[in-house]
Amino acid sequence: MWTHDWLTDTRTSYDTVAVAYADLVRGAIAREQYIRTALSLFADTVRTAGGGPVADVGCGPGHVTAHLxxxxxxxFGVDLSPGMVDVARRDHPGLRFEVGSMTDLRLPDGSLAGLVAWQSLIHIPDDEVPAVFGHFHRVLRPxxxxxLLFHVGAGSRLKTExxxxxxxxxxxxxxxPEQVVSWLREAGFEVEAQLLLSPGRAASQAVLFARRG
Structure with a gap:
């Protein structure tokens, strides 16, 4: 079942857990005040700039896309896993979801008014992150x-279940966060703020707010 190709293994893994994962996160945004606040700030920023299409990259079952x-x-949502995209379309039939990878983001240059990547960067190896941020910069308007939302800490672990x-x-x-900020700046982004959730705990997360320069 498994390969030595991290991208293929990630796709297969999320195809396998798509339905169970959708059940787990259903209603999660409603329970998390700071998560809702971060998304509201993002939405306000997009609307203030005149609106336009926004990509939820690594959208999973589409709950963030739907909340936006x-x-x-x-x-609209983009996800590596066809199984996740199927679940997203099932749960949110009026919205657009498509299969795609942030490592090869097939969207036109400057076509997006905004982009979110929540808990999807966590599976990208360090040496691939600069190229991913390069894609994000390319597809966003100036x-x-x-x-971004990601796990805070050091090191990696293999998740087998x-x-x-x-x-x-x-x-x-x-x-x-400092490492991610450095990568963002090298890709041409201006980092404006960060929010730490549950700082100092094992389940700590960070939200970074940036703009395409």
Whole structure:
């Protein structure tokens, strides 16, 4: 089942857990005040700049995409896993979802008014992150906002079992915000703010707010 190709293993893993993962995160945004606040700020930024299409890259079952729609944002989802995209289309039939990879983001240059990548960067190896941020910069309009959510910490672990007890084969990478900020700046982004969730705990996360320079 598993290969030595991290991208293929990630796709297969999330195909396997798609339904269970969708059940787990359903309603999660409603329970998390700071998460809702971060998305509201992102939506306000997009609307203030005149609106336009926004990509939720690594959208999973589409719950973030759908929440952005409730905030008046013209969001669509992109995910590596066809299984996740199928679940997203099932749960949110009025929205657009497509299969794609942030490592080869097939969107026109300057076509997006904004981009979010929530908990999807965590499976990208360090040496691939600069190229991913290069794609994000390319597809955003000048001044377009970027918002990232990722696990805070150091090192990586291999996740072999996931949601609902299903088998997985994915590496989960934890990073310090300072490292991600450095990569963003090298890619041409202006980093405006960061939000730490549960700082100092094992489950700590960070939200970074940036704009395309």
């Amino acid at each position: 729609h409730t905030l008046g944002v013209d969001a 001044g377009g906002p970027l918002q 996931g949601y609902g007890g299903h088998p997985m084969q994915v590496h989960v990478h934890r990073r310090q």
